[in-house]
Amino acid sequence: MLDLRVLEPCSLQSSLAACADSQVLGTAPPTFKLPAVADLDGFQKAAVQMVKPAKGTTTLAFVFKHGVIVAADSRASMGNYISSQTVKKILEINRYLLGTMAGGAADCQFWQRNLGTRCRLHELANKRRISVAGASKLLANTLYSYRGMGLSMGTMIAGWDESGPGLYYVDSEGGRVEGKRFSVGSGSTYAYGVLDTGFRFDMTVDEAVELARRAIYHATFRDGASGGVASVYYVGPQGFKKMSGDDVGELHYKYYPVPEATVEAEMEDVTTS
């Protein structure tokens, strides 16, 4: 086990408040004290290993004619153990920006909340909403400054701004790419299959929501680390709206209902013998 006595308790509140002003008025990214450990590399590797098991997930997002659809499952697994079936993997940064969670849950939640704060400050100072490109750049720059320190995030930032729908993939290596279709997580390959087959740019909102729901369902069916509830959100000019949250077990029987005839035949066999 890690020897945690060596660590100095890091005062998050004071360091956050102290750099709040420079964070806003200047361009300095937030800084935390490094752990005071003898073997920093070993400690970091161990820290990453502790976070890693929570990565099993399927999240996807795509741009189409009427906006952006963002969808995700809700399972958290640690090896063979399912630790939760009700994780919220689509994070509401503000009314018109959504972020997805993949990788370290705490990292995603904290930094996307922090992103929400900085987007609001940008809005107050510039009297207009921040663009999706700007918001994703803010996050990517922050993550780049923590490169190599063990953060684990693979998140998609989706939203609607003055230039229309926007979708970016940002990860903890500091990378940021713009795109029209993304899927992230252990179930992403299955989701891509369904998504790429059924995608048409001029779908209606309902068709797009159904496509996303099916893609998540198929991923949860085949990938053991994905499951729970398939949530689908839509981001349009008015902001985001949660379109549906369906248990994938129920979706299975909805898409592939068990035919009545087979069940009756089995029961007849039982009564005669």
Place this chain on the structure above:
Amino acid sequence: MEIDEHIGCAMSGLTADARTLVEHGRVETQNHRFSYNEPMSVESTTQALCDLALRFGEGDEESMSRPFGVSLLIAGHDDNGPCLYHTDPSGTFWQCNAKAIGSGSEGADTALQEHYDLNMTLEEAETLALSTLKQVMEEKVTSSNVDIAKVAPTYHLYTPQEVEAVIQRL
């Protein structure tokens, strides 16, 4: 200027100093939302601004060389309902129901004392605000030399058309 969704402020004096205070207020309110997941109360926000305003003199390296040369009217809406605070360069703040600051403030304060009533409607309040301004302003009140903002319960700065509508009722 807007400090947060539920707090706005008006300034009088060295308006450049006011921008620093407003910026500090914005950072404080957003940090409060981040840490506590709730809007910051108007009194706490006013207190945070006054704490900054007090940091002048020869104390330690953090103090400023001169006080902020600006008075503020902080208007907001929180759990205690709508409220108004008045701050001045000394770092003191008072809670008020009605206040005027600036060069014409004495005349305006008297007019407010005569006509203000806690239970008036929003329209009556708009009319009172503009008619009070009209009394102390030398130029004619038009939609381009007057600004109105309300916090009811969120901050809204009136468009020139909305200001014009109030002027019509004077």
